[in-house]
Each structure stands twice: as C-alpha cells, then as structure tokens.
Amino acid sequence: MRVVLAEDNVLLSSGLKLLLNSQGFEVAAIAADACAFLAAVETHRPDVTIVDVRLPPSFRDEGIRAAAQARRDHPGLPVLVLSQYVEQEYAGRLLADTRGGIGYLLKDRVSRIAEFTDALRRVAGGGTAMDPEVIAQLLARGGDPVEALTAREREVLALMAEGHDNAGIARRLVITDNAVHKHIGNVFLKLGLSAGDSGHRRVRAVLAYLRRYGGNAPDATTPHH
Structure with a gap:
C-alpha cells in the first residue's frame, strides 16, 4: 500500500516512514509543504495519504486545504489527517465530506501502532477513522x-x-x-x-x-x- 506523507517535522516524518515500512506500507514520498504534497500525489497516485493540519509557510490550515484540493483533483483520495491538538473547525471540514476515505487522528495516537495502522488501513479502504477525543x-x-x-x-x-x-x-x-x-x-x-x-x-x-x-x-x- 503506497503512502504519500505531508509532514514538515523531519524527526516525525522519518519516524513515521520507519513505522509504516515496518508495517508493510510503502512511503512513496514525504512532502514538507502543501505544494510538494500536491505534486507528490499527482506523481505517485498513492493508495492513502497522511497530512499534518499545519504546514509551512504560515502553519495554519495549509495541510487541510491541500488535502481538500487533492481530493478535488483525485476524487475519493483517502486522507488521514494528523493534528497536535483537536481543532474542531478543521475536523468539521472533514466531517462535511461524506464520500468516505477520511480520518482525523491526534499525533499521540501514532505511538499506538496497531491502532494507528488499523485506522490508516480503514481510511485507505474508503472508511472513516476519527480520534475518540475529536468525537468527544x-x-x-x-x-x-x-x-x-x-x-x-x-x-x-x-x-x-x-x-x-x-x-x-x-x-x-x-x-x-x-x-x-x-x-x-x-x-x-x-x-x-x-x-x-x-x-x-x-x-x-x-x-x-x-x-x-x-x-x-x-x-x-x-x-x-
């Protein structure tokens, strides 16, 4: 299963790549900003993407906007969004998309490897994976x-x-x-x-x-x- 990752933190992106490779995923590309992410999706046509909510240059909602653009360009593209905190506005934007293949997890959920990879596979399969804290x-x-x-x-x-x-x-x-x-x-x-x-x-x-x-x-x- 091919993954494109959008994450500007080098340590986190490297750790995610190692984790995903060990669980049978192939990380096709790591993008540090929204433009690079969109280009990587166009080039690699991944099975699923992982996107940080906040990306350079302003670290506000570039990740969410890039994910939305990618799904417009490639309808149904599975997107799992990672966030440091629960950002209700951004989570709400994802919930407004009823096509499936959407997830929103807090970054500390990544450390629970089985739970994280299960969520990623569920999103890749067209399902939904929402962090319990987000739902609460x-x-x-x-x-x-x-x-x-x-x-x-x-x-x-x-x-x-x-x-x-x-x-x-x-x-x-x-x-x-x-x-x-x-x-x-x-x-x-x-x-x-x-x-x-x-x-x-x-x-x-x-x-x-x-x-x-x-x-x-x-x-x-x-x-x-």
Missing part, C-alpha cells in the same frame, strides 16, 4: 437533538463516527451484537435519520447529524477501548 469534543456542547440519547447511545454514536462496525462496537462496550443493533436503531430514530441507507450508513448518519447540528451536542461518554 465535537459532541461537547449542549443541543436539543441529542438530549434524548442515553449515555450508552452516545457511546455507540461516538464509535459509529470512528468507523467501527457492530462487532467492533460490541467488543469495545462489552455488549451483545443485538444490543448494539438496538442502540443504533434508537440513535437513528431519536435523531430523525434514515436507517435505510446502504454502504457507509453509519458514517453517513453521523456526518449528517454533525453537519445539521454543527457538533452542538451534550457531552459524549468517552468510548471504551
């Missing part, structure tokens, strides 16, 4: 629609947003598959979202909810891992 903060403020959700339903909602399937949610929450199915049905019902969608139904439901309500929901219970 996006669902951090009061809002009417989620008031009806129970604490368990909020946990399920957060894990759905991370891209986990029913079996994965059941394992993390130590409940049965039937219980997960029931909770998901309740979430769809209470949020007024259609449960008849196919493919990335869970992801689309969560993204539609966050787009509609702007992430203004009560505190989500932190998912178990």
